[in-house]
Amino acid sequence: MASLEISxxxxxxxxxxxxxxxxxSACFEGGEITTVIGRNGGGKTTLLRSIAKQLKASGSVxxxxxxxxxxxVETLAFxxxxxxxxxxxxxxxMVLLGLVSDLRWRVSEEQSQRVEALLGELGLDDLSRFPMSxxxxxxxxxxxxxxxxxxxxxxxxxxxxxxxxxxxxxxLVMNLVRDYTRRNxxxxxxxxxxxxxxxxxxxxxxxLHEGRVKSFAVSEKVLRPDLLAEVYKVExxxxxxxxxxxxxxPLEPL
Amino acid sequence: xxxxxxxxxxGASPTPSPASxxxxxxxPAPASDTGLGASPSTASGTxxxxxPSPASxxxIERYRSLNxxxxxxxxxxxxxxxxxxxxxxxxxxxxLTVRDVAGILMEGPRGESSGSTIIWSLRLPMTLTCxxxxxxxxxxxxxxxxxxxxxxxxxxxxxxxxxxxFGAAIAVTAGLTVFGQLWLGTIIMALILALSISLLxxxxxRLRGLSPGTLILSGIIMNFFFQALQQYLQYRASPEVAQxxxxxxxxxxxxxxxxxxxxxxxxxxxxxxxxxxxxxxLTALTIGEDRALSLGVNVRRLRLQVFLLSAFMxxxxxxxxxxxxxxxxxAPHCAKLVMGEDQRFLQPSATLLGASLLLSASxxxxxxxxxxxxxxxxxxxIVGVPFLFVLLMKSGR
Numbered sequence: 001m002a003s004l005e006i007s008x009x010x011x012x013x014x015x016x017x018x019x020x021x022x023x024x025s026a027c028f029e030g031g032e033i034t035t036v037i038g039r040n041g042g043g044k045t046t047l048l049r050s051i052a053k054q055l056k057a058s059g060s061v062x063x064x065x066x067x068x069x070x071x072x073v074e075t076l077a078f079x080x081x082x083x084x085x086x087x088x089x090x091x092x093x094m095v096l097l098g099l100v101s102d103l104r105w106r107v108s109e110e111q112s113q114r115v116e117a118l119l120g121e122l123g124l125d126d127l128s129r130f131p132m133s134x135x136x137x138x139x140x141x142x143x144x145x146x147x148x149x150x151x152x153x154x155x156x157x158x159x160x161x162x163x164x165x166x167x168x169x170x171x172l173v174m175n176l177v178r179d180y181t182r183r184n185x186x187x188x189x190x191x192x193x194x195x196x197x198x199x200x201x202x203x204x205x206x207x208l209h210e211g212r213v214k215s216f217a218v219s220e221k222v223l224r225p226d227l228l229a230e231v232y233k234v235e236x237x238x239x240x241x242x243x244x245x246x247x248x249x250p251l252e253p254l
Numbered sequence: 255x256x257x258x259x260x261x262x263x264x265g266a267s268p269t270p271s272p273a274s275x276x277x278x279x280x281x282p283a284p285a286s287d288t289g290l291g292a293s294p295s296t297a298s299g300t301x302x303x304x305x306p307s308p309a310s311x312x313x314i315e316r317y318r319s320l321n322x323x324x325x326x327x328x329x330x331x332x333x334x335x336x337x338x339x340x341x342x343x344x345x346x347x348x349x350l351t352v353r354d355v356a357g358i359l360m361e362g363p364r365g366e367s368s369g370s371t372i373i374w375s376l377r378l379p380m381t382l383t384c385x386x387x388x389x390x391x392x393x394x395x396x397x398x399x400x401x402x403x404x405x406x407x408x409x410x411x412x413x414x415x416x417x418x419x420f421g422a423a424i425a426v427t428a429g430l431t432v433f434g435q436l437w438l439g440t441i442i443m444a445l446i447l448a449l450s451i452s453l454l455x456x457x458x459x460r461l462r463g464l465s466p467g468t469l470i471l472s473g474i475i476m477n478f479f480f481q482a483l484q485q486y487l488q489y490r491a492s493p494e495v496a497q498x499x500x501x502x503x504x505x506x507x508x509x510x511x512x513x514x515x516x517x518x519x520x521x522x523x524x525x526x527x528x529x530x531x532x533x534x535x536l537t538a539l540t541i542g543e544d545r546a547l548s549l550g551v552n553v554r555r556l557r558l559q560v561f562l563l564s565a566f567m568x569x570x571x572x573x574x575x576x577x578x579x580x581x582x583x584x585a586p587h588c589a590k591l592v593m594g595e596d597q598r599f600l601q602p603s604a605t606l607l608g609a610s611l612l613l614s615a616s617x618x619x620x621x622x623x624x625x626x627x628x629x630x631x632x633x634x635x636i637v638g639v640p641f642l643f644v645l646l647m648k649s650g651r
Contacts, residue, residue, distance in 0.1 A: 054547050078548040087541045089595045092317045094541070100549045103534040105598060116313045128313035129320070131594075132541070147549075 002030030002154040003064050004051070004076070004187035011050050011057035020046040021057065022211035030066065030154065030185040033178060035198035037222075038208035039232055044191040045081075047208065048157050051189065052078040063155050066185055074101075076155035077148035082141050082164045085132050091143050092128040095119060098150035114150055122146050122176065138169030145176055156180065156188040162197060170194075174201045199223060199246040207231060219246050229254055324599040327592060331606035335385065338613040342381045345620045348372050383510035384616050384630075385609040386518035387571040388581055392608020393525055393601060394564035395582025396589065400539055400597075401557045402459065406470050406645055408583035409568040410638075413476025414451050415579070418572040420480040420487075421447030423499045427487050437513060437574070444573030448565040451476060456561050460554075504631030505571075505578035507616055514574040521570040525563055526601060532556065533597040540595045578612065578631045580638020585611050587645070611637075 009024045021043040028034050036044045050057035053073055063071040077098075087094070095115045096107065103111065119125045122142060132140060141161060148156060158177065162170040178201055181188040189206075192198045198205060199219040207214040207222050209231045215222045220238075223246060228236045235251045344355055350369055358365055363374045395408040402412075409415045421443035424430070430439035458464055458472065484503065488496045501509075529536070535556055538546040546553050571578060589604035612630065615637070619628040 052548065074550050080544045080548055083542060083544065085541055085545075087595055088590065089537070089541065090317075090320070092313050093537075093594075093596060097534070097538050097541070097549060100534050100538045100551065105530070105533070112314045112317065116311065119313055125313055129316045144545075 002066050002071075002185050002187055003062075003068075004028040004155040004189070005062045005064075006051060007060045007062075009047065009050050009057045009059035009061070011046055011055055019211050021050060021208070024059075024208070024211070024213055026206060026213065026216055028155070028187040028189055030187050031182055032203040033181050033188045033190060033201055034204045034206055034216075035190045035192050035202040036206045036208060037192060037195060037198055038214070042208045042231075043211040044208055045159055048078065048159050048189065048191055052076065052157055054078070063187075065154055071154055075151070075153055076157060077151060077153035078157040079144050079148045079159065079161060081159045082137060082144070082161075085140060087132045089132055090129050091124060091132065091135070092116075092119065094132055094143050095146045095150050098147035102151075118146050118150050122149075138165045138172070141165060141169065141173055142176070145173065145180075149180055152184060154184070154186050156186050158188070158190045160191055160193065163193060170197060177201070195223060195248045196245065199248075223248055320594075321596075321599070324593055324596070324603075328599065328602050328606065331603055331610065335606050335609050335613070338610050338617070339381050339385060342384060342613050342616050342620075343373070343377050345617060346372065346377060379510040379512050379515050380507045380616070381613070382515045383507055383518065383575060384612040386515065386522050387505075387575060387578065388585070388609040388612025389605040390518060390522045390525065390567040390571050390608070391578060391582040392585035392589070392604045392611070393522065393529070394567040395608075396586035396600065396604040397529065397536070397560045397564050398582070399586055400536055401560050402455075402464075402469055403539075403543070404469055405587070405648070406583075406642070407473075408580070408586075409564065410577070410579045410582060411470055411642070412451075412455060412473040413480065414448050414455075414565065414568050415572055415577050416477045416480040416484075417451040418444040418448040418569050419502050419577045420484050421445070421569075422502055422573050422576070423484050423487050426498050426502070427491050427495055437511075441517065441569065441573035445566065445569035448569040448572070449562065452561045452565040456558060501629070502572075502576040504629040504635070505576040506627070506629040506631065507575060507619075508627055508629075509575045511574075518570045518574065521567050522605070525567050526605065528563060529560070529601055530598070532560070533601065536560070536597045537595060576629075576631060579635045580641065581608050581611050581615075581634055583645075584634075584638055584641050587641075 005027045007025045009021055010019050011021050012019045024047060026034075036047060038044055046055065049055045051061050051073075053061070061073050063073050063076055065071050089097070092115060095118060096103070096111065099111055099114075116125070119128050122145070124142060124146060127135065127139065127143075132143065135143065141164075145161070156177070161173050161177065165173060174197065177188060177190070180186060190198070190202070202219060204217060205219050205222040206216045207227060214231055215227055223238050225236055225238055228234060228238070228248065232250075233254045235254055237249045237251060239247050239249070241247055344350070344352060348369070350358075350372065354369055355373060358367070358370050358373045361370065363370075365374070391409060398409060398412065399405060399407045422440045425436070425440040425443040429436065430443060432438040432442055455464075455469070455472070459469070464472070481503070484499060488499045491499060535546070535551045538549050538551050539553065539556065543553050568582075585608035586604045589600055589607050593599045593603045612634070615630045615633040619630050619633050622628050622633075
């Protein structure tokens with residue numbers, strides 16, 4: 001089973017500045033979704049970017065394939081927050097770019113087929129010829145997911161994948177992420193603010209507080225009123241709905 | 255195309271049945287639960303990249319036909335460039351007919367007639383200079399727009415051309431020769447200045463993360479600064495030298511020589527070759543630095559390489575014929591308009607459109623002035639300024 005293991009990751013934006021993430025260690029198992037939660041400025045995105053090697057953090061990141069063999073960290077896929085993309089690239093070209101490190105001048109038949117098949121699987125095939133700039137935010141995010149999936153990464157890092165989306169697209173996106181994670185036994189790490197969505201889709205939650213791991217366990221062990229009070233500075237009630245979803249209702253700021 | 259038109263397409267996928275709808279919950283959903291497995295290629299709806307499932311082929315076909323159309327357009331641009339080159343070659347005050355020119359070209363450069371001298375020593379170098387300088391400036395402009403993520407950026411609007419022109423003026427004033435050649439000294443000084451300014455902009459961008467507006471303002475400052483320095487040189491120089499320096503501020507094809515043609519063709523071909531090898535990475539950069547980074551592109555190194563390469567191409571153009579404004583702004587935009595963002599097609603088309611634009615400017619310059627040739631840089635400026643204004647309004651929105 002694939003795994004993504006981080007050990008003692010620390011990062012600061014300057015020599016004298018405080019550590020944004022401080023000695024973070026965790027092992028993310030293949031086939032599981034872990035959601036990183038915590039306050040604004042708590043180091044969530046920095047953690048993701050450090051794992052993706054976009055920031056030079058101290059510590060180590062090890063990615064292993066299903067047989068435990070080490071894989072280059074470059075092979076993991078990182079999907080940044082949804083930002084304005086006014087590119088004239090078509091959806092097909094956009095997904096093809098997910099293979100950028102393998103693309104030669106001539107796109108191979110196999111590469112085209114892979115893009116085509118994936119677009120079909122995600123129900124995006126009818127969009128393939130449209131430019132990115134003409135899509136809605138939700139559609140764009142689906143295309144970015146396809147771009148991440150096309151290289152079949154063994155680890156998937158997603159920074160707030162649903163934060164700008166309507167309810168339906170939130171579910172569509174998270175369903176896709178879950179399906180990909182299960183079927184490819186990928187280690188998936190998501191950053192999210194929506195605690196209920198996080199609880200619903202994640203196998204584990206990693207709560208970051210002031211750059212350190214406050215708790216790393218299954219949802220009900222992390223989403224406790226005492227921890228929420230300490231980290232988010234809110235009084236909250238945590239309950240289960242009839243459909244067995246964990247809900248967090250913030251009551252008062254502390 | 256509005257988003258609303260497309261939106262139903264995703265809605266076309268089957269929604270989860272009430273029974274499976276609960277699968278959105280905490281437990282792993284059954285394979286068919288995504289509600290997205292709409293297409294025939296996903297009978298199981300399970301793949302999400304897991305196993306290669308047969309593709310329907312419609313998307314590939316559309317992609318192929320789009321690329322076939324792009325190739326056809328490039329061919330068309332090539333034909334237009336060749337046609338404009340012929341027209342440019344034919345126009346002049348010597349009264350040579352089409353048949354004369356064809357005959358002289360067939361005869362080769364060894365012809366002894368005065369017509370042969372006019373074509374082989376004057377007009378052909380000028381026409382070819384138009385092709386290679388226009389192509390170089392446009393290709394450099396395209397890449398500068400790409401790496402700065404700024405639609406207003408170009409060698410001219412960022413001040414690289416002005417600096418390069420000042421470098422050439424220093425060499426001319428000082429009579430700086432390299433291996434006894436003034437043109438070599440001029441080109442080297444133009445290059446040094448072009449490289450320095452490019453590195454300065456690169457560093458400023460790295461340290462301060464220049465916004466598009468700030469970048470253009472710094473270009474304006476750069477332009478003011480180097481123009482002032484150039485005027486100072488003019489003021490101090492002898493009348494003859496002052497005239498040459500003044501001529502450098504607007505590109506003049508009268509300075510074309512076979513050396514100029516060789517140097518600029520070598521720079522353009524080398525540029526095209528190197529950039530073609532980076533085509534996919536440069537395409538990835540068009541969707542934003544963050545995303546290019548997340549796709550594994552070393553953005554910092556790519557930017558630096560492309561900036562330096564562009565500086566070489568700009569210096570080649572400016573060092574020989576002076577400042578030709580706006581070709582590097584107008585032509586890449588036109589290319590993007592018809593080609594999209596795939597750099598494999600965008601690079602050759604921007605090059606050909608740049609060549610065509612400068613050839614057209616040269617033809618207009620010849621038609622407007624019967625005696626001494628109107629500097630082509632004046633024509634490109636007159637066309638370029640309204641274009642820049644439109645872009646400015648567009649980017650401000």
